Amino acid sequence: MSSTPPPTITRTVCKTLAVLVLTGVFMLSLRFSAVVAGMVDRIAxxxxxxxxxxxxxxxxxxxQERLIVMAVALVCCLLAIAVVEVADRLISRRHTAS
Structure with missing residues (x-):
């Protein structure tokens, strides 16, 4: 099993910014995608x-709208965290293989 690189402030800041940007992108997809908006309407x-x-x-x-917006923000943030973590592990694995 490979060891993960030690955390650095730069890495943490980059991951945090990536989570914030992805959360915003995912939330914007609700605004501009009829498919995503329809799914949220069905769930709500x-x-x-x-x-x-x-x-x-x-x-x-x-x-009720406030509750829906909070839930959407939470789901988008959790999804963004998952995407950033997977990307970070793939990048780390690629760097250790080189």
């Missing part, structure tokens, strides 16, 4: 989301 109309609205006390449309 499920029984699970209705239960989540009640649990969170989101009684009106504005509060």
């Amino acid at each position: 109309g499920t029984g699970m989301w209705l239960a989540l609205y009640r649990l969170a006390g989101a009684n009106d449309a504005t509060e």
